[in-house]
Amino acid sequence: MNQMLRYIESELYMESAALNRIAEQVGTPFYCYSKANIEQQIASCKAAFNRLDATIHYAAKANxxxxxxxxxxxxxxxxxxxxxxxxxxxxxxxxxxxxxxxxxxxxxxxxxxxxxxxxxxxxxxxxxxxxxxxxxxxxxxxxxxxxxxxxxxxxxxxxxxxxxxxxxxxxxxxxxxxxxxxxxxxxxxxxxxxxxxxxxxxxxxxxxxxxxxxxxxxxxxxxxxxxxxxxxxxxxxxxxxxxxxxxxxxxxxxxxxxxxxxxxxxxxxxxxxxxxGRSIVGNAGVLVSAVIFRKEDDPLPFLILDAGMNDLMRPALYQASHPIQPLLERKVEMEVVNVVGPICESTDFFSKAITLPKIAQGERVALLQAGAYGAVMASIYNSRDIIPEVMVDGDRFETIRRRITNHNLLEFE
Ligand SMILES: Cc1ncc(COP(=O)(O)O)c(C=O)c1O
CATH class of the missing domain: 3.20.20.10 (Alanine racemase)
Structure with a gap:
């Protein structure tokens, strides 16, 4: 787990920055990384492999x-x-x-x-x-x-x-x-x-x-x-x-x-x-997304997110699952739901039959452990944007890759 994530007065924070505050400025969906978490992973990797006097070559493909x-x-x-x-x-x-x-x-x-x-x-x-x-x-x-x-x-x-x-x-x-x-x-x-x-x-x-x-x-x-x-x-x-x-x-x-x-x-x-690669940056990142619709259905309701498999491909590619947390912690009943993206593919799901606190339409969620093999695998499928990446450092944050829009991409056609 990313120790840099915690609720403070019901708001999910990365380090000392509230994810909802970042979402309001950057717009969802976006990737968000904790600088301190990456630094911590680098330090513990170095400390562990010191006894082998090993050289560490970060696998750039992870992020x-x-x-x-x-x-x-x-x-x-x-x-x-x-x-x-x-x-x-x-x-x-x-x-x-x-x-x-x-x-x-x-x-x-x-x-x-x-x-x-x-x-x-x-x-x-x-x-x-x-x-x-x-x-x-x-x-x-x-x-x-x-x-x-x-x-x-x-x-x-x-x-x-x-x-x-x-x-x-x-x-x-x-x-x-x-x-x-x-x-x-x-x-x-x-x-x-x-x-x-x-x-x-x-x-x-x-x-x-x-x-x-x-x-x-x-x-x-x-x-x-x-x-x-x-x-x-x-x-x-x-x-x-x-x-x-x-x-x-x-x-x-x-x-x-x-x-x-x-x-x-x-x-x-x-x-x-x-x-x-993954072990250095994987825990440091979350994908923040908003629930576009809450679709009541039988047997399970669907939370339809504004992030899709084009933004985070791991679930569709290797049946991977990422823990999901609401950005606002509320005292509500738990429920079993399907969490999916908006892409026109049935593999575009994040979690099937997952138990979560009841999340309303319009609320925001974080998909955890998304720092590795997330942003780097993004595609423009369904003519979607390449979403922004943000780095948090204490209570400050910085966009480290701007949104690449469909309009930007149209210039190449
Ligand atoms: C040659 C090579 N080295 C290193 C890595 C990094 O792997 P991981 O991110 O699982 O540490 C990969 C990824 O598959 C790889 O192909």
């Missing part, structure tokens, strides 16, 4: 708003990016290029050129054709690239099937059967500098067990690879640490760091990296 990336830069974090757009953003935000890792299965040539020209620290290679393409580009530009091989360790993160990335048959990483080939190609090229191995087994993982399993495998592989003469100096363990979406399940930094530390002990001269 790539410049103001948030600037916070990562200020805290000395690196970044994990998956596109030239994210690369541009992290550089503008002030994250040094050498602290940037470039992941992703389909890096285009222009993206690799931009990354080489920026001088990023590490490419995580996900296929042999990608490796070959990078060698050719490095040769033509006369550049050297630091590379790690992202392997598919075939470990199930036990998370939703759409966010499992490290099992056989998933598109991510190079299979163990092709690892030798990849490493020899790297060894033969004067333009690639091998750093080591990388994994990312999935997202929203709520137990440390899959990390233990993957680290045990990696430990053995690294020992063998080093024996075979490969200079493995870096190990990137990805992100995926789950947050509490209201069911009480999450993975805290301490537990996962402890497991990594225990299993990797004894491997000397190995620089560990992690790429957390």
């Amino acid at each position: 790539s708003n410049l103001s948030i990336l600037r916070m990562m830069a200020k805290a000395g974090l690196g970044a994990d990016v998956v596109s030239v757009g994210e690369l541009e953003r992290v550089i503008i935000a002030g994250i040094p290029a050498e602290k940037v890792i470039f992941s992703g299965v389909g890096k285009r040539k222009d993206e690799m050129v931009a990354a080489l020209n920026a001088g990023i620290g590490q490419f995580n290679l996900e296929s042999i054709p990608e490796l070959d393409a990078l060698i050719l580009l490095c040769e033509s530009l006369n550049k050297t690239a630091g590379v790690s091989v992202r392997i598919n360790p075939d470990v199930d993160g036990s998370t939703h099937r759409h966010i499992t990335t490290g099992v056989k048959g998933s598109k991510f990483g190079i299979s163990m059967e092709q690892l030798d080939q990849a490493l020899s190609r790297i060894g033969e090229s004067a333009h690639l500098q091998l750093r080591g191995l990388a994994v990312h087994i999935g997202s929203q993982i709520v137990t440390a067990a899959p990390y233990r399993k993957v680290c045990e495998r990696l430990r053995d592989w690294i020992v063998n690879l080093r024996r075979a003469g490969h200079a493995i100096t870096h190990l990137d363990l990805g992100g995926g640490f789950g947050i509490d979406y209201g069911d009480g399940n999450y993975l805290d930094f301490e537990s996962v760091a402890t497991v990594m530390h225990e299993t990797l002990q004894g491997l000397d001269n190995l620089q560990i990296a992690i790429e957390p």
